[in-house]
Amino acid sequence: MRRAIMLSFAALLATVVTACGSTMSGTSQPAEIDIRKLDTGSYPTEPLNAHDDDYQPDFITMPHIAAMRLSDYVLPAFEIDPSLKYGQLPAEISRGLPPSELGDEGAMKAVAARNKLLFGFRTTGFDQKTSIIAADWPRKTTQRATTISTMVMQFPDAARAATAATEFYDADLGANREQNQPVPLPKYNAAHAHWRPGTPFLRTTLAHGPYVVAFLVSTREPDLTALTALAEKSYDAQLPVLDQLKPLTDEELFQLPWDTDHLLSRALNPNKFERPAVGSQALYNLRGVIQYADDLSIAKQRFSAMNADRFAVSDGTIVVRTPDSAAAKKIVAERLTPAPVARDADAPPNVPDSICIENKRDDFDFDMKRFTCVVAYRQYAGFVTGNQLLDVQQRAAAQYAIFANSR
Numbered sequence: 001m002r003r004a005i006m007l008s009f010a011a012l013l014a015t016v017v018t019a020c021g022s023t024m025s026g027t028s029q030p031a032e033i034d035i036r037k038l039d040t041g042s043y044p045t046e047p048l049n050a051h052d053d054d055y056q057p058d059f060i061t062m063p064h065i066a067a068m069r070l071s072d073y074v075l076p077a078f079e080i081d082p083s084l085k086y087g088q089l090p091a092e093i094s095r096g097l098p099p100s101e102l103g104d105e106g107a108m109k110a111v112a113a114r115n116k117l118l119f120g121f122r123t124t125g126f127d128q129k130t131s132i133i134a135a136d137w138p139r140k141t142t143q144r145a146t147t148i149s150t151m152v153m154q155f156p157d158a159a160r161a162a163t164a165a166t167e168f169y170d171a172d173l174g175a176n177r178e179q180n181q182p183v184p185l186p187k188y189n190a191a192h193a194h195w196r197p198g199t200p201f202l203r204t205t206l207a208h209g210p211y212v213v214a215f216l217v218s219t220r221e222p223d224l225t226a227l228t229a230l231a232e233k234s235y236d237a238q239l240p241v242l243d244q245l246k247p248l249t250d251e252e253l254f255q256l257p258w259d260t261d262h263l264l265s266r267a268l269n270p271n272k273f274e275r276p277a278v279g280s281q282a283l284y285n286l287r288g289v290i291q292y293a294d295d296l297s298i299a300k301q302r303f304s305a306m307n308a309d310r311f312a313v314s315d316g317t318i319v320v321r322t323p324d325s326a327a328a329k330k331i332v333a334e335r336l337t338p339a340p341v342a343r344d345a346d347a348p349p350n351v352p353d354s355i356c357i358e359n360k361r362d363d364f365d366f367d368m369k370r371f372t373c374v375v376a377y378r379q380y381a382g383f384v385t386g387n388q389l390l391d392v393q394q395r396a397a398a399q400y401a402i403f404a405n406s407r
Contacts, residue, residue, distance in 0.1 A: 055274040067120065137196050138218070267399075286300075322379050325376070377404060382399040
């Protein structure tokens with residue numbers, strides 16, 4: 001294996017002798033820094049596959065990889081309505097873990113298992129910062145907020161998807177029959193929908209090939225016309241995007257490739273997590289990665305400006321792959337961090353092409369770290385975060401070293 005621990009070159013070019021006997025003198029320059037001299041604290045400086053031992057997912061983890069693939073084709077609410085720019089953490093959907101936005105967990109779990117749900121993905125967005133409390137019939141902490149929760153689930157075939165869509169609806173309406181009423185969606189006759197009069201929520205399911213596409217939508221007021229329009233608008237936007245993704249057969253599901261270009265293995269991973277998991281050890285395209293931001297409009301603007309074609313998320317680190325080193329260095333120079341910048345902070349000592357900033361936070365950003373550092377190396381850029389400046393500087397130095405040591 002080629003280990004790229006770069007040392008200074010002595011006398012890279014001392015003299016060049018021409019045919020006529022004249023000489024041209026030069027000055028030796030280091031090719032790259034000696035990464036052994038960086039302050040990396042206790043953080044690792046080699047990728048987990050440093051000894052040619054790439055992680056190989058087992059069959060249990062393949063639905064997680066499929067959910068990541070699907071996430072790139074599930075619209076965040078922001079793409080349905082640009083005013084819904086605030087998000088909550090998305091999640092994958094499995095037979096054993098249906099989202100509360102779909103309905104009663106026990107009933108939904110039985111439907112998913114009976115119809116052999118393969119995998120799915122859920123994302124939620126709001127026009128105001130709020131939370132949805134899905135117990136019984138949903139309610140929200142900010143009453144006049146507009147919200148969209150999107151749930152896309154793949155089943156083995158169209159027949160089982162159609163059965164599941166009907167059974168999800170029947171079980172949900174049955175649990176709320178005394179208070180809820182069915183609602184037709186004129187543009188989507190095959191959709192099943194219902195609402196509770198006097199409340200601002202509507203839930204709907206629709207089979208679309210082997211997929212079930214479900215929405216839980218809410219409007220500012222208990223207005224059935226507005227709820228129906230929002231549900232139809234959501235289907236209008238989501239279904240054409242989903243049509244761009246080839247459904248997986250049972251066999252293809254368990255043959256999905258994983259990190260074949262070693263993007264994820266280039267990310268700082270102090271806890272050495274390797275098992276694929278949505279949100280913590282994952283690979284995404286642009287649409288998938290922005291859904292983990294608090295403000296999706298800012299995230300889309302900044303991630304798009306990076307001109308990256310692939311994103312890796314690993315134990316709190318983000319690594320992006322750009323077309324070339326100039327694009328990676330531009331991310332650093334223009335401070336294209338996922339969160340808004342409050343002010344500059346000291347860069348990690350002796351780390352080329354790096355910056356640190358203090359993030360701009362508000363009272364709702366409970367999980368946002370105080371500092372972000374960015375390092376660029378060849379066509380890659382890495383983002384690390386921390387609440388202590390020295391800690392995040394050491395993380396950045398370690399990330400740079402891992403880039404240099406990667407194949």
